[in-house]
Amino acid sequence: xxxxxxxxxxxxxxxxxxxxxxxxxxxxxxxxxxxxxxxxxxxxxxxxxxxxxxxxxxxxxxxxxxxxxxxxxxxxxxxxxxxxxxxxxxxxxxxxxxxxxxxxxxxxxxxxxx
Amino acid sequence: xxxxxxxxxxxxxxxxxxxxxxxxxxxxxxxxxxxxxxxxxxxxxxxxxxxxxxxxxxxxxxxxxxxxxxxxxxxxxxxxxxxxxxxxxxxxxxxxxxxxxxxxxxxxxxxxxx
Numbered sequence: 001x002x003x004x005x006x007x008x009x010x011x012x013x014x015x016x017x018x019x020x021x022x023x024x025x026x027x028x029x030x031x032x033x034x035x036x037x038x039x040x041x042x043x044x045x046x047x048x049x050x051x052x053x054x055x056x057x058x059x060x061x062x063x064x065x066x067x068x069x070x071x072x073x074x075x076x077x078x079x080x081x082x083x084x085x086x087x088x089x090x091x092x093x094x095x096x097x098x099x100x101x102x103x104x105x106x107x108x109x110x111x112x113x114x
Numbered sequence: 115x116x117x118x119x120x121x122x123x124x125x126x127x128x129x130x131x132x133x134x135x136x137x138x139x140x141x142x143x144x145x146x147x148x149x150x151x152x153x154x155x156x157x158x159x160x161x162x163x164x165x166x167x168x169x170x171x172x173x174x175x176x177x178x179x180x181x182x183x184x185x186x187x188x189x190x191x192x193x194x195x196x197x198x199x200x201x202x203x204x205x206x207x208x209x210x211x212x213x214x215x216x217x218x219x220x221x222x223x224x225x226x227x228x
Contacts, residue, residue, distance in 0.1 A: 043116060043204060043219035090157060099170040100145060100208055104157035
């Protein structure tokens with residue numbers, strides 16, 4: 001079985017400050033890792049994904065994430081946030097060879113203040 | 115626009131009733147996933163269909179069922195509705211062929227059971 005824990009339910013930050021959203025996971029099998037963003041009243045949009053290779057993954061809108069296998073973590077970072085980054089962010093895992101289903105964390109609400 | 119279309123966008127119905135949610139996947143995507151998003155349970159995987167066949171099952175209640183038709187659109191049927199079934203239901207599609215690929219999400223159907 002798999003589980004995903006997003007360590008912060010809410011992260012308030014000022015505009016142009018750096019931010020890190022933390023994600024840990026647990027799995028008995030190998031997994032792929034994803035971050036999705038959900039803007040108000042919209043569906044989920046993929047920010048970035050880790051499948052294999054370099055542990056530092058770059059995504060859209062200036063976000064990046066680092067996969068740490070020993071710590072089973074996949075933290076999301078952005079060096080300088082904008083008001084428009086205000087949204088809910090979901091970390092997810094997808095077990096190998098299980099059809100591509102996603103197991104999501106509870107979400108982190110990022111609130112960027114001017 | 116993700117290319118995944120869900121109808122209706124909003125649905126209000128009474129307890130005990132039955133509803134059908136519809137999803138049209140992106141052109142060419144054979145795999146359809148259904149997810150439920152609620153305040154208490156978060157984002158939960160319900161079920162996956164691949165080219166008309168059920169591929170994976172998650173936390174889907176027995177009162178719920180789904181199918182994928184030859185034209186690849188999918189329907190999620192919810193019956194004997196309870197207040198706790200009120201949630202946002204997402205459909206996602208991917209060209210999943212055995213390895214992880216990006217899942218594209220629709221904008222969801224917000225179901226309110228009164």
